[in-house]
Amino acid sequence: MSGRTLSDISFLVFSSLPLEFAKWSQCQRLLTAQKIVLLALFVFGIPTVVNSEENYPANDERLGERQEMVSHLRKYGYGMIKVVDPRVIQAMLAVPRHRFVPAKSQRLAYADTPLPIGHGQTISQPYIVALMSQLADIEPGMRVLEIGTGSGYQGAILFELTDEVYTMEIVTPLAKRTSALFKTLELDGIQMIEGDGYFGWPGDLEFDRILVTAAAAHIPPPLLKQLKPDGIMVIPVGPRWGNQQLMIVRKDQEGKKSTQSLLPVRFVPLTGGKQ
Amino acid sequence: MNNADTRLPAGTVLAIVSAGILSFEICLTRIFSIQHWHHLSAGIIALVLLGFGSSASIMAVFAPFFSRYYRLAGWLFIFLFLISIPLSMQVANSIPFNMLALPWQLEQLGYLAAIVLCFLTPFFFGGAYIALIFMQMSHVFGRLYAVDLLGAATGICLVLLLLESGSLENAILLSMTLAGLGLCMQSNHWPQRLLSGVVALCLIYCSWQFKLINVYANDFKELPVQLAQQKARLEWQRDSSNARLSLVSSPAQHSAPGLSINSVANLPDQWHLFADGDSRQALLANVTNFNALRESLLFAPYLIASRRPNVVVLPSNQHWNAWTAIAAGAERVDLISDNRDYLKLFTTPNAIFDQFRLPELVEGRVSNPRAFFERGHEKYDLIVQHISNYQYGGASQQINYGVTREALRQMWRKLTPSGVIGIFVRQSEQPREQLKIISTLAAALGSELGQLSHHLIVLRDWNTSAILVTKSPLQDTHISHIKAWSKRWAFDIDALPGLSAADTNKFHVKPDNLAFHAIQALLEDGAGYQSNYLYQIQPATDDQPFFHHFFRWQSLPQILEQTGERWPLFVGWGYLLSLACLAVMLVLAWLLILLPLCRQPLRQAVSGNTLACIRYFACLGLGFMLVEMQFIFLFRRILDTATLAFAAVILGMLIGTGTGSFLVHRFKIRSDYLKWFYLCLALMVLLISHGIELFIDLTNEWSISMRFGLVAIVTLTPAILMGLFLPIGIRLVRTAGPGVTAWAWGINGFASVAGVMLTPLLAIHFGFTTIMLVALCSYLLAVLSLPKSLGVNT
Incomplete structure (x- = not known):
């Protein structure tokens, strides 16, 4: 089975989750089958990502921690949206998160927690990074824009999924630091500029996917304009240190827009309300 | 005991030191609010008393020793109190405490404890001095205790006056100066007094010159994040006893609360105002195009209010709300805030910044909302208020008296017959704030309205809910107007007379459409639903106000x-x-x-x-x-x-x-x-x-x-x-x-x-x-x- 086919299956399974949580138990059966396939995929090492072999060594001293982190993400408990896309999982395994984490937080580089990277910004929790990448449903060749480069980790994950990654950072010192890091890691394919992401990428480019990694107070109209028809935008909602939700903004073929909020955790009122 | 010890100077020194301690206590509430979160500042009284209590225990243990060296010990305690003010601030600055990360990182608990220990130090030494005097002269305890408390009261008055003059750092210098004065007076002879004075002056001067007592917002607050952006500039800053207001200009400021996803409007130029380094809100400059204002959820109340409404806007995001009212053709707008400096920024006649000056139909009133409604005689067509929902710190203990049963009744009496109350609240992961508000509305107005459902509209986007209550029952024209406007600008309706589930959750899809179902259940069986719901959503009253x-x-x-x-x-x-x-x-x-x-x-x-x-x-x-x-x-x-x-x-x-x-x-x-x-x-x-x-x-x-x-x-x-x-x-x-x-x-x-x-x-x-x-x-x-x-x- 190729990675692409598997990705299709996982997306089919996954895309039903946010709206149809009640079908969770049915999904579980599918997921169990999928776990077996994924396990086989790891064992036989079938490549499913775009750039990892070129940019990162196949093995490094913290690979074990990374595997543990990914294993932890996949074990999230009842009600949590699972990270099941094999390409995303492979990307999370391939990208050495510790290279994007400041020296003083190295110990926690693979903990499932946001970490400070200076200037009040954070490198997002791995679960949120994986989930955003999965929700964006990125196929190779898609043009992806990331608003808020930050540490560069999310950008590097996206670069594992497609060759066309554009990223913008407004905080000058962060932009300089991450640009240098991209050079060091030879991630030259990532197009990075320092600038105000509110207005999107300068020029007339349109994007298949847009990931806004900084929580937004409203959805910027100029960004929506740069989203192609049938495009998807993923935005975290809520405090960056707190309980972040994710939101998907869709633009259909006719240009109609809608949002869909996803809860990492599902609650049901004890009485009343629809169960 | 030496008879000379009972003379007035001991009481005078005690009064001066007490004034210094209490003035620093007040300063510390501001320091915590700016560096961390204002919710923590409520614990400062506890911190001070903890310092007093622990020093008293130590003094009780070593009572004979300190009695023997009473004069020297007194001098030493005042000196340590004085020097620990800048030192504790410096050490606390170096502790990477981030309240927001507390649930994620256990080490933050350690940092919190370190911060507490750090700021406990001045109060420990200050308390030790007071305990020493009480212990040494316990036969005149009544008089000394009176002097101690009167000194403390004087300290509070002085520091509040200084804070109102505009600088927190000056207020901290006052605490140090009082301690320095106490140090001089504690000395027995003139040469010692002179030496003490020189020491105190040096300490105070160094603290000021090397900015040891300067207070900055921590990195994880919004103000430093914004200032780190391209071309951002701090334009104006002022302290008061209420808050530190900071005004920042930057080309990358694009606030538009509640803006529709269908809007393509250009946003007005704006600067951002921060209170205590956070709680950002936009000040709009030279607004000529009202499109962004009319295509926002915040415009919803004006759809059902009178044609030229008299509007009152309660605290939060008032500049944007004032412009929204102007865009809706309001005849008069009253902005209520308890922060005079905030209103002075943009209300006539003497607005500090001309580009933000609001038209004369907008009037700023310095008051809290309850006092304003209790005193005023005017009737309004629309009362607008925003409820913040904090998710950090001791925020759960923050009180809001604006949405209690009694407060809503009071607002109701101030409405014209066609009046509307509009309450905006940010949505949590699960519906709770809006449910508590609706419960309170039902408790407050149920007897007057009969069925709340005939007067209630709830609209939302992905982030904010607008709860609108009309004094008169909703007419079909209102309903159709709201439906058409919501559809045009892609806002979802969670409550409206005659609404069915199929009409909801279309543009901003939420899992299980929980808000709609919960509101319906709440309107049908209020008490039963409240008592079984996952969260506490009982009506708020003045006795048990709206806590977060x-x-x-x-x-x-x-x-x-x-x-x-x-x-x-x-x-x-x-x-x-x-x-x-x-x-x-x-x-x-x-x-x-x-x-x-x-x-x-x-x-x-x-x-x-x-x-x-x-x-x-x-x-x-x-x-x-x-x-x-x-x-x-x-x-x-x-x-x-x-x-x-x-x-x-x-x-x-x-x-x-x-x-x-x-x-x-x-x-x-x-x-x-x-x-x-x-x-x-x-x-x-x-x-x-x-x-x-x-x-x-x-x-x-x-x-x-x-x-x-x-x-x-x-x-x-x-x-x-x-x-x-x-x-x-x-x-x-x-x-x-x-x-x-x-x-x-x-x-x-x-x-x-x-x-x-x-x-x-x-x-x-x-x-x-x-x-x-x-x-x-x-x-x-x-x-x-x-x-x-x-x-x-x-």
Whole structure:
């Protein structure tokens, strides 16, 4: 089975989750089958990502921690949206998160927690990074824009999924630091500029996917304009240190827009309300 | 003891040092608000009392030693207090404490403890000096305690005046100057005084010159993040006793609350205003195009309000709201804020920034919303208010009196027959804030409206809910207008007469459409739904106001099952933190109370009366603090700002208690009168807490200074009685040994800490009436403890 086919299956399974949580138990059966396939995929090492072999060594001293982190993400408990896309999982395994984490937080580089990277910004929790990448449903060749480069980790994950990654950072010192890091890691394919992401990428480019990694107070109209028809935008909602939700903004073929909020955790009122 | 020790200078130094300590306490509330979160600043009173209590315990342990070197020890304590002000600020700055990361990173608990220890230091040394004086001159305790409290009251007045003049750093310098003055006066001879003066001056100068006492917002707050952006500039900054306001200009400012996803409007130019380095809001410059304002959820109330409405906007995002009202063709707009500096930025006639000046139809009113409605006679077509939902710190204990049952009734009376109340609230992961507001609306207006559902509209985007209540039943034209507008701008409807599930959750899809179903259930079976819901959504009242607290213990198993290790995020961890702090504090207090008893002289001195001593002084501390906190909360309704209420009550309490203490010293009041004093006290406290509405009616037309004076006098009267209890108790025990005075004072301090921490928790669970009853019970227990036990030793 190729990675692409598997990705299709996982997306089919996954895309039903946010709206149809009640079908969770049915999904579980599918997921169990999928776990077996994924396990086989790891064992036989079938490549499913775009750039990892070129940019990162196949093995490094913290690979074990990374595997543990990914294993932890996949074990999230009842009600949590699972990270099941094999390409995303492979990307999370391939990208050495510790290279994007400041020296003083190295110990926690693979903990499932946001970490400070200076200037009040954070490198997002791995679960949120994986989930955003999965929700964006990125196929190779898609043009992806990331608003808020930050540490560069999310950008590097996206670069594992497609060759066309554009990223913008407004905080000058962060932009300089991450640009240098991209050079060091030879991630030259990532197009990075320092600038105000509110207005999107300068020029007339349109994007298949847009990931806004900084929580937004409203959805910027100029960004929506740069989203192609049938495009998807993923935005975290809520405090960056707190309980972040994710939101998907869709633009259909006719240009109609809608949002869909996803809860990492599902609650049901004890009485009343629809169960 | 040397007779010279009882001369006035000892009392004068005590008063000056007390003024320094209390002024730094007030400064510290501002420091915490700016560097961390204002929710933490409520714990400063507890921190100060903890410092006092722990120093008193240590003094009690080493009483003979400190008695021997009394002069030198006094000088040393004042010096350490002085130097620990800049040092504690510097060390605290280097601690990477981030309140927001507390549920994620356990080490943050360690950092929090380090910050507490850091700022405990000045109060420990300041408290040690006070305890030393009390211990050394316990025969004139009543007089000294009076001087101590009057000095503290003076310190508060001075620091508030300085804070209002615009700089927190100057206020901190005042604390250091008072400590320096105390240091000089503590010295015996002129050469020593000169040397002390030089030392103090050097310390103060270095702190100012090297910016050791400058206060900055921490990296994780919004202000530093914005200032790190391209071309961002701090344009203006001003401190007050309320907040530090910072105005930032940057080309990357694009605030548009509630903007529709279908909008393509250009946003007005704007600068961003931050309060205490956070709570960003936009100030709009030279607005000529109203499209962005009309295509926002915040415009919704104007669709059903009168054609040229008179609007009142309660605090939060007022500049944007004022422009929205202007865009809707409002005839008059009143902006209500308790922050004068904030309104001065953009309201006529003397707006500081011309580009933000609002048209003359907008008027700024300095007041809190309750006081404004209680005093005003105008009727409004629209009342707009925003409710913040904090998710960090001790935010669960933040009180909002604007959405209580009584407040909503009051607003209702101020509405014209076609008037509308519009309440905006940010949505949480699960519906809870909006449900609590609807519950409160039903409780407040149910009897007048019949069916709330005929008057209620709830709209939302992905982030914010707009709850609109109309005085008249909704007409078909209103309903069709709202439906068309919502569809045009892609807003979802959660409540509207005749709405079906199929009409909802279309543009901003939420899992399970929970808000719609919950609101329907709430409107059908309010009490039943409230009592079974996952979160606490009971109606808020003035007795149990709107706290940002929704956690219910009975929901814990379900939350644990469904959220795993992320559970603290879903229960409002500020509440859990408060409980944990209270538990730690109680253990620590017990240990520190018992510590002096390890020494034989003290143990023998109180032998047979230990528990009675602890009970008496602990009950006094707890009762005093509960009454004080209750008054602060109550009188916020009479005075325009929380800070004024705090200042008036503390001033009244300190002067009253000081006077009571002096009366004990002057007239040698006997302990067997205490039961009569208690009866008077109970009567007064009950009268004040139940007569608050009368005070409000009485003072409706009064000026702010007259109301401030009234509150101070009203609190002063029971405080005089409360001030009798401690000196009488001390007089009974002081002869048992040199350390007993310090020990008793320490017990009183520890119990006061518990009182500070307990007050919000009691208010959340049981309401303010319960706090008052617990306070009176505490005093009663103290009175019952006194004759049986303490008298034996005298």
